[in-house]
Amino acid sequence: MKTVLITGANKSIGFEAARQLLQQGYYVYLGSRDAQRGQQAVAQLRAEGLTQVELLTIDVTDSASIAAARATLGQKTPVLDVLINNAGISGGMSQPAVSTPIGTIKEVFDTNVFGVIEVTQAFLDLLRQSPAPRIVNVTSGLGSLTLHNDPSWKYYHVKGAAYAPSKAALNGYTIMLAYELRDTPFKVNAVDPGYTATDFNHHSGPGTVPDAAARLVKAATLGPDGPTSQFFSDDNLPGTDVSPW
Incomplete structure (x- = not known):
């Protein structure tokens, strides 16, 4: 049975991705910063008959929490097949480049960038034990530098000095990591789940959570070929199948 760790999976897209991977036969370690909310999420999935799931308490901004989570998971399984770095924060809106407090920007980067890097590095040894x-x-389309410079883009005026640059940095890290692992069975990709109606945006997005989660699941279950x-997004460049970084 393949194993997957999803950070920030106690609600919304991460939770739905857990559900969909459980339905495909994966054993899910449901990552949650808040143990109580995480246990409630696990209980809900088990009540649906999806029993191959358990909580892994992890705060991606806390090095001690990440180390403890790695030690705990290592006692449960020698192999991790999939890591979905889903935990993220927006930092609130709006975020003017001329006035957003540096503390806000650092807080967003701590979760969206540095947290991803530290979690990935912590669990890489278990991932290396997987054959695939x-x-x-x-990530987010708001992390695309190409789109942010395109006045015809539908979200051109949605700017943010903390959130968008954090996702651009995450995209850059994804490319560097994929390059270093290019001659191995690893598949490392960034996925934009789309503008989805969740607590993250006060349920203002037009997309649905199941559709958004399915995009993550597709990348998590890629075959050997x-x-x-890659950066997967519905915001492809005009006339192409290429998603803009």
Whole structure:
């Protein structure tokens, strides 16, 4: 049975991705910063008959928490097949470049960038034991430098000095990581789940949580001939199948 760790999976897209992977036969370690909320999420999935799931308490901004989570998981399984770095924060809106407090920007980067890097590095040894390891970094179209310079883009005026640059940095890290692992069975990709109606955006997005989660699951379950070092998004460049970084 393949194993997957999903950070920030106690609600919304991460929770739905857990559900969909459980339905495909994966054993899910449901990552949650809040143990009580995580246990409630696990209980809900088990009540649906999806029993191959358990909580892994992990705060991606806390090195001690990450180390403890790695030690705990290592006692449960020698192999991790999939890591979905889903935990993220927006930092609130709006975020003017001329006035957003540096503390806000640091807080967003701590979760969206540095947290992803530290979690990935902590669990990489378990992923290396898998014959087909997959890393999925959950990003956003708002992290695309190309789109932010395109006045015709539908979200051109949605700017933010903390959130968007954090996702751009995450995209960059994804490329560097994929390059270093290019001659291995790893598939490392960044996935934009789309503008989805969740607590993250006060349920303002037009997309649905199941559709968003399915995008993560698709990248998590890529076959041996699947792509790596890619940015998956519905916001493709006009007239192409290429997603803009």
